[in-house]
Amino acid sequence: MSLWFSFGIACLALSVSGITAWLTFFRKGKLVMTQPNVVFFGPDGSRFNSDKNKIYLRTLLYSTAKRGHVVESLHVSLQRNESKQNFNIWVYGEKANLRRGSGLFVAQEGVTFDHHFLLPQDGANFRFLSGTYRLVVFAKLVGKGTPKELMTIALTISESQASQLTEPNTGIYFDWGPDQQAYHSHIDKKPELEISTEDLLELVVKNKI
Numbered sequence: 066m067s068l069w070f071s072f073g074i075a076c077l078a079l080s081v082s083g084i085t086a087w088l089t090f091f092r093k094g095k096l097v098m099t100q101p102n103v104v105f106f107g108p109d110g111s112r113f114n115s116d117k118n119k120i121y122l123r124t125l126l127y128s129t130a131k132r133g134h135v136v137e138s139l140h141v142s143l144q145r146n147e148s149k150q151n152f153n154i155w156v157y158g159e160k161a162n163l164r165r166g167s168g169l170f171v172a173q174e175g176v177t178f179d180h181h182f183l184l185p186q187d188g189a190n191f192r193f194l195s196g197t198y199r200l201v202v203f204a205k206l207v208g209k210g211t212p213k214e215l216m217t218i219a220l221t222i223s224e225s226q227a228s229q230l231t232e233p234n235t236g237i238y239f240d241w242g243p244d245q246q247a248y249h250s251h252i253d254k255k256p257e258l259e260i261s262t263e264d265l266l267e268l269v270v271k272n273k274i
Contacts (some may be wrong), residue, residue: 094130096171096204098215100241104200104248106193106222107236109183117190120152120182120200127175135207136169141182143191144199150191152182168207193237195227218248226252 105121120141128134140153155166157178169176184191198220203212220239222230229235229252239248 093132094128094134094173096134096136096206096213096215097127097129098202099125099127100216101218102241104218104220104239105236106220106239107230108234109181117184118193119184121179122202123177123179125175125177126169126171126204128171128173131173133170133172136171137205137207138166138168138212139180139182139202139204140212142201142203144201145194145196150184152184152191154183154185156181156183193222193227193230195222195224197221220248220250222250226250 101122101124103121103123105119107118109117109119120143126136139155139157140151142149142151144150156163157166157169157180158164159179163179163181200218200220202215202218204215205212222237226237230237232254234254235252236254237250237252239250241247242249
């Protein structure tokens with residue numbers, strides 16, 4: 066009886082060790098993002114004086130496994146009816162410490178950053194017209210051939226808001242309402258950053274931060 070009891074305890078301990086090893090070292094898990102608490106459509110720059118629009122959002126990225134994930138790049142796709150535009154220049158960090166996205170390790174504990182998505186320099190500008198938009202966030206993981214879709218967000222711009230967005234120094238914020246589980250939009254003419262994202266990147270390069 067004692068021999069079988071000891072054998073059972075040993076098997077149980079081995080099983081627990083195997084499960085722990087699988088959860089810690091072998092299970093890949095998923096890369097997940099939380100619902101962004103704010104999304105911004107509008108010009109880039111301290112006084113919104115850039116001739117190119119951008120998309121900004123703030124979110125937590127985290128891994129469902131201990132191993133974590135290495136993100137090679139992020140980009141967003143914005144679609145309205147048949148019109149679609151990729152914002153593929155990724156800049157992340159905090160306001161005073163933005164950097165060009167060139168790889169990010171996301172652990173199980175997660176990382177929270179501001180994410181700015183800009184248009185290609187050689188591309189045309191994208192105007193924010195009235196209608197319902199489908200914003201899709203993609204992440205390219207190291208070792209994966211195709212980007213992974215992290216989240217799809219539905220946002221709406223009214224006709225009056227679209228009219229205001231044609232004015233200089235004007236952008237639109239979408240704030241997440243947890244009670245209603247929906248975004249509430251408002252127009253804002255205040256500067257989002259003290260200097261533009263592009264200027265911050267230039268300072269990073271010059272100072273080799």
